[in-house]
Amino acid sequence: MASVLLVCLASYLLGSIPNGLVFGKLIWHVDLREYGSHNIGATNAWRTLGKGPGFLIFLLDFLKGALSVGLAEVFAPLPLVMVIAGILAIVGHSCSLFLHFKGGKGVATGLGVIAMLMPLPSLIVFLVWLAIVMVTKYVSLGSCIAAALVPILSYAWGYPGAYTAFGVLAAAFIIIRHKANIVRLMNGTENKIHAGHRD
Ligand code: NKO
16 A cells, blocks of 8 residues: 555656756756747747757656656556556646646656557557647647547557546546647647747
8 A cells, every 4th residue: 555655656746847847947048938838848848949858858758657657567566556657647747746736738748658558559649649740730739639549549459447547537638738729729829830939
């Protein structure tokens, strides 16, 4: 029981680390919350700081999700604990202990979680995201559709019910976090992705 609680705490704390904000300020002296979409995620780092910074923030946020599930796999290897660790990492990223419970949208961290839980579906989810972003240039659209695909693929692959339930919850959470993006998509005012623009 103690190990379950420790894994949960560690996952929330890991998720809470605001990589985009910390590294943006530390290395590039830029507060991502003041530019572009005002989000602290990899997309806004790419948009505001450039491709390298965007990729770095993606990798660090991805690792938060992957590490959280990895910790559960080692110290409390039950499907339910693994998905709770994943959810807590995503929630930590979006409702960070260090940012007055504000934060990002949970996409890169979510990909880190599903990479551990369901490697092959996560690769498909990533490829679908990539295709949508390359064709439409709307990252938010790719993220919402890719997230919605997670519970469907989990179910189709026959993963434990807890994984599919995780997929439903995580997808709903991520889509809700994209509310402002969805409004902009419907108005035709959503930003198309291009690297290194500070506006
Ligand atoms: O700045 O509001 P913005 O335009 O930045 O950003 C919208 C964007 C926010 O997300 C990010 C992270 C981008 C990471 C890209 C690689 C991940 C692609 C895989 C997506 C599928 C994840 C679903 C996980 C569900 C559990 O959307």
